[in-house]
Amino acid sequence: MTIEKYLVKKTSLPVLFDKIKASGKVVKAPKKKSHTTDFADVASFSEVTDDYIVTTQSAKSVAFPRVEKLFNYVKSKDGVQITDYALNAIPEVVMWGVRPCDAAGFDPLNAIFTWDINDVIFTTKLKKTTIIGFSCQNADENCFCTSVGGNPGSTQGSDILFTKLSSGDYLAEVISEKGKAIQALAPELFEAAPSEDKEQNLAKVDVKFTKEIIKEKVDKYFESDVWKEQAQRCIGCGTCAFVCPTCACFDIQDENHGKNGHRIRTWDSCCFSQFTLHTSGHNPRPTQDRRWRQRIMHKFSYMPDRINVYGCVGCGRCSRACPVDMNIAEHLTNISKM
Amino acid sequence: MVDVKKKAAELLSSEAVKVIIGYTEGTGGKPRAAFIQNVADVEKLIFNSQCVMNLAVYLTKAEIKKLGKPAIVAPVNVLRAIIQLAFEVQIQESDIVVLGITPDEKLVEFQSFAAIESYLEDFKMELDAKEKETLAKISGMSLEERWAYWTEELSECFKCYACRAACPMCYCHKCAVEQNKPQWIPVAAHQLGNMEWHIMRAMHLAGRCVNCDACHNACPKGINLNFLTKLMLADAQEQLGYTGPTLKEGNLLSTYNPNDQENFIK
Amino acid sequence: MSEFEPKIVAFVCNWCTYAGADLTGTSRIKYATNVKIVRFPCTGRIDFMLLLKAFGEGADGIIISGCHPNDCHYTSGNFHARRRWVMFRGLMNFMGIDTRRVQFSWVSAAEGAKWAEIVNTTVDEVRELGPYTDYKKVADYLETEVTNG
Numbered sequence: 001m002t003i004e005k006y007l008v009k010k011t012s013l014p015v016l017f018d019k020i021k022a023s024g025k026v027v028k029a030p031k032k033k034s035h036t037t038d039f040a041d042v043a044s045f046s047e048v049t050d051d052y053i054v055t056t057q058s059a060k061s062v063a064f065p066r067v068e069k070l071f072n073y074v075k076s077k078d079g080v081q082i083t084d085y086a087l088n089a090i091p092e093v094v095m096w097g098v099r100p101c102d103a104a105g106f107d108p109l110n111a112i113f114t115w116d117i118n119d120v121i122f123t124t125k126l127k128k129t130t131i132i133g134f135s136c137q138n139a140d141e142n143c144f145c146t147s148v149g150g151n152p153g154s155t156q157g158s159d160i161l162f163t164k165l166s167s168g169d170y171l172a173e174v175i176s177e178k179g180k181a182i183q184a185l186a187p188e189l190f191e192a193a194p195s196e197d198k199e200q201n202l203a204k205v206d207v208k209f210t211k212e213i214i215k216e217k218v219d220k221y222f223e224s225d226v227w228k229e230q231a232q233r234c235i236g237c238g239t240c241a242f243v244c245p246t247c248a249c250f251d252i253q254d255e256n257h258g259k260n261g262h263r264i265r266t267w268d269s270c271c272f273s274q275f276t277l278h279t280s281g282h283n284p285r286p287t288q289d290r291r292w293r294q295r296i297m298h299k300f301s302y303m304p305d306r307i308n309v310y311g312c313v314g315c316g317r318c319s320r321a322c323p324v325d326m327n328i329a330e331h332l333t334n335i336s337k338m
Numbered sequence: 339m340v341d342v343k344k345k346a347a348e349l350l351s352s353e354a355v356k357v358i359i360g361y362t363e364g365t366g367g368k369p370r371a372a373f374i375q376n377v378a379d380v381e382k383l384i385f386n387s388q389c390v391m392n393l394a395v396y397l398t399k400a401e402i403k404k405l406g407k408p409a410i411v412a413p414v415n416v417l418r419a420i421i422q423l424a425f426e427v428q429i430q431e432s433d434i435v436v437l438g439i440t441p442d443e444k445l446v447e448f449q450s451f452a453a454i455e456s457y458l459e460d461f462k463m464e465l466d467a468k469e470k471e472t473l474a475k476i477s478g479m480s481l482e483e484r485w486a487y488w489t490e491e492l493s494e495c496f497k498c499y500a501c502r503a504a505c506p507m508c509y510c511h512k513c514a515v516e517q518n519k520p521q522w523i524p525v526a527a528h529q530l531g532n533m534e535w536h537i538m539r540a541m542h543l544a545g546r547c548v549n550c551d552a553c554h555n556a557c558p559k560g561i562n563l564n565f566l567t568k569l570m571l572a573d574a575q576e577q578l579g580y581t582g583p584t585l586k587e588g589n590l591l592s593t594y595n596p597n598d599q600e601n602f603i604k
Numbered sequence: 605m606s607e608f609e610p611k612i613v614a615f616v617c618n619w620c621t622y623a624g625a626d627l628t629g630t631s632r633i634k635y636a637t638n639v640k641i642v643r644f645p646c647t648g649r650i651d652f653m654l655l656l657k658a659f660g661e662g663a664d665g666i667i668i669s670g671c672h673p674n675d676c677h678y679t680s681g682n683f684h685a686r687r688r689w690v691m692f693r694g695l696m697n698f699m700g701i702d703t704r705r706v707q708f709s710w711v712s713a714a715e716g717a718k719w720a721e722i723v724n725t726t727v728d729e730v731r732e733l734g735p736y737t738d739y740k741k742v743a744d745y746l747e748t749e750v751t752n753g
Binding site: 489569 | 651684691699707708710743
Binding site for chain 1: 368372396402494512516524556559
């Protein structure tokens, strides 16, 4: 569908929020927790914060949570009985306050979860998720969405995108059928489109490189020493992958209690030293620079080659969360100049 | 800092060391670790009160060892870690040069690990008033409140293991959390997995933790996990007479005193 | 509904307490049947994680018992264990794990009657406290929560 534009008054926003809550959908929105600002279930609009560049963790957990039980099993004399994932129990969720970079992250994530087989748990969850984006008025030194094809007001991935105007009211862009459904909950709040230009109300994010240049360079410099130099201070934790909107690696575990148990999937990270450790004891990525190279190559070379989408949306979360200040934008800029 | 840079340049140009492990300016002016291999780059070294990362973590990393003999810029928290690592035979005196740095940013050189140990006698490892207050606040809660506090706090953890990776004492190539024969701790970051991971982490650091807060500073979720090890430190000091890292005696939990308290044992 | 019967797990050393518990039996002293004994070479070998495993699997109380100081078959295993329990008890308590449910004791091979008394009093105390559900709830998190993330 074509994007429809409306004006939503500042005072209408809480009303819309309440209508969505009243419709019975689960609403997750950025909330100030004791240490971080993250998406969480919120009871009322007063709990929602708009004081954040991006949340610490990405919005991906709505469809790809850090731990997910895939099925239960019971062993008995007659074999194994499996209770499958209850797909019909997945609730309708509205993600409120998603930044454009985060919303754009669902495309690569979806591409990974559907590229060989269709991961029904992920895709069903995504189908039942409505994304209400808020474009960025502020950016920090870690933001680089414009260098990887995004921008602070991008509509990609959102179902409705709100942009704050100089008056304090919002430009609402209704992008998809799911967005229309939200609008239909309170059509009176969506007034005639404002004349004000959206662009002038967006954060300025300088273009530092392009993703195509990065792809060209990393393909060429696979054996370069640059990986060693860049990875020197990396201590091999999994923070970058866990806050990333597009990282999709997981581990499968069976948790047993006697004859009962369940199979779960849980986040994993290519930066862990044991990520590729074989049973034989051989590790094809034995050092941290190989693991760092894998992280960059996967996002900027393997993903575009195989599933036609880049694995980085430029949110800069990994840089902010990194305990040793591995600044991905800085590293990529240096690679682009090689 | 001038004398530290001068010494660093000397060490590099005389090839006494191959790399200087220090701090340099990172994103937004915040410090980050630097591995200086050329004399010309020595100017990039910085030191200020924000340099809280424990650089000793790099001394046991295979990738860094490959760079050759290091000199390490070492404020008090790094010095403590060096003593503990030395006691645990993870580093040898001949393998590193320690560029001690006083609280007022002056260079202090050490001829031996023993010299570091006696220097540290002026910096008793004790919890400050604010830390004690937080410990007292948590300890003062009821049993149910304490349980609620920690389950809530630890439910934030997504098990990225940044706390482990940033800790100079967590140098094991294969951590107990990754053992799977038997599997002690659930891999997943669900409540049980988180609870057991953090309990095990704290216990394995009992009497070894140098109270540098590297774990807390590394945590992307800002979890107060350092207060588990701080509690252990306070308990060890109070109940077992522990004083801090030393080259002389064994580790707290690999030694004993026949007169240790046992008022809780029937 | 029947009265609550606590499940108690006892981690004991082979040389003193296990032999002591044996003596309790051969001396025909009756004691509570709630206890499941797990035999270890030495108290020094009892990992603190085992306590958590026991609570996670539904134990309501735990007994840890070994040789009296200076009586350890391996000279100092119990001394090492004692230090570990000083630290671990403090940590459990700080985190809100109910240490009233964890009983430490020294029971020698000659103290059959003491073993019966330790078990009986522990069972009584834990019965008074009721079932331990806090830790179990955490362990069963994935079974009880509809959504997670």
